Amino acid sequence: MAGAGGKIVAVIGGGLMGHGLAQVFAEAGHAVRVFDTSADVLGTLQARVRQNLIDLGRAPGAERLVTPCATIPEAVATAHFVFECGPERMAIKQDLFAQVEAAAPRDAILASNTSVMPITQVMERVQHGERALGTHWWNPPYLVPLVEVIKTPRTGDAAVASVSALLAQAGKTPVTVHKDVPGFVGNRMQHALWREAIAIVAEGICDAETVDTVVKASFGRRLAVLGPLENADLVGTDLTLAIHETVLPAINHEPGPSPLLKSLVAQGKLGWKSGEGFRTWTPGQQAAIRRAVFAHLKALIDQGI
Numbered sequence: 270m271a272g273a274g275g276k277i278v279a280v281i282g283g284g285l286m287g288h289g290l291a292q293v294f295a296e297a298g299h300a301v302r303v304f305d306t307s308a309d310v311l312g313t314l315q316a317r318v319r320q321n322l323i324d325l326g327r328a329p330g331a332e333r334l335v336t337p338c339a340t341i342p343e344a345v346a347t348a349h350f351v352f353e354c355g356p357e358r359m360a361i362k363q364d365l366f367a368q369v370e371a372a373a374p375r376d377a378i379l380a381s382n383t384s385v386m387p388i389t390q391v392m393e394r395v396q397h398g399e400r401a402l403g404t405h406w407w408n409p410p411y412l413v414p415l416v417e418v419i420k421t422p423r424t425g426d427a428a429v430a431s432v433s434a435l436l437a438q439a440g441k442t443p444v445t446v447h448k449d450v451p452g453f454v455g456n457r458m459q460h461a462l463w464r465e466a467i468a469i470v471a472e473g474i475c476d477a478e479t480v481d482t483v484v485k486a487s488f489g490r491r492l493a494v495l496g497p498l499e500n501a502d503l504v505g506t507d508l509t510l511a512i513h514e515t516v517l518p519a520i521n522h523e524p525g526p527s528p529l530l531k532s533l534v535a536q537g538k539l540g541w542k543s544g545e546g547f548r549t550w551t552p553g554q555q556a557a558i559r560r561a562v563f564a565h566l567k568a569l570i571d572q573g574i
């Protein structure tokens with residue numbers, strides 16, 4: 270049965286992202302039905318949403334609109350929208366969408382939350398491709414507003430309009446991505462920055478901690494309220510051109526991953542999970558950063574940004 274929001278939203282995969290999406294739609298008053306292959310994940314679903322609400326300082330209750338489902342048909346049979354948050358593996362996603370399409374209403378909108386995989390390929394086995402698209406959320410879904418809505422060559426404008434209206438009603442900031450390119454928009458820009466950050470360290474220009482300090486204490490402060498093209502217009506396209514003529518030839522443009530990154534992975538220096546990556550990390554330092562990121566994102570939401 271639908272909640273006050275009126276829609277039935279199915280989520281496939283109730284892990285880190287899936288339970289967050291479930292929370293967003295439940296808080297917007299929709300009935301949410303979540304399928305996962307793990308009984309553990311299903312069993313803790315409502316408690317995880319409830320804890321998030323408490324951590325956010327919001328009244329719990331919305332978690333009661335989130336129903337764990339043991340099968341795909343149980344989750345999607347009456348759904349208006351299906352959001353897939355399963356593992357980042359192409360064959361699994363393709364198989365999930367074939368099963369979802371067989372069990373969902375003919376007009377249900379089908380969306381994948383893949384981070385970087387081409388939506389066209391994820392939806393290859395979907396017969397009615399006009400209702401299939403990508404919706405790329407950011408973690409945590411209940412604190413980061415953006416959702417990139419990605420069209421494939423088969424996606425219809427009606428599906429984009431319909432999912433964008435649902436996302437906006439749920440308090441998200443949907444944007445349309447017209448071409449299904451790897452990394453969509455956000456991750457292309459984010460990883461262009463990461464490539465340069467790694468190259469700066471590899472070239473001995475400064476150390477990893479300094480790279481992070483430079484970003485956090487300078488343009489990182491402005492980014493939440495001043496996008497790069499707003500900034501280019503602010504300083505002037507003429508100045509931007511002059512800067513690019515000097516700087517772009519010096520910026521890294523290797524097509525593949527950095528040898529420094531590959532060597533860290535080969536040595537088992539995997540970052541937080543092994544205690545060392547570009548920098549070394551104690552559990553206390555990791556917890557402090559997690560708290561700082563949560564508090565920062567929550568403060569932006571509280572300020573309406």
Ligand SMILES: NC(=O)c1ccc[n+]([C@@H]2O[C@H](COP(=O)([O-])OP(=O)(O)OC[C@H]3O[C@@H](n4cnc5c(N)ncnc54)[C@H](O)[C@@H]3O)[C@@H](O)[C@H]2O)c1
Nearest residue numbers: 282283284285286305306307354355356357383384406408
């Ligand atoms: N973590 C992020 O920051 C982030 C951000 C944006 C997009 N994504 C994408 O979202 C998706 C989910 O990522 P996550 O971080 O939530 O991963 P996760 O591992 O936390 O969750 C995946 C869930 O899928 C379940 N699962 C495994 N096989 C399944 C199957 N056959 N059918 C249904 N469920 C199955 C697992 O039990 C698990 O609960 C991935 O495609 C990921 O790339 C992740």
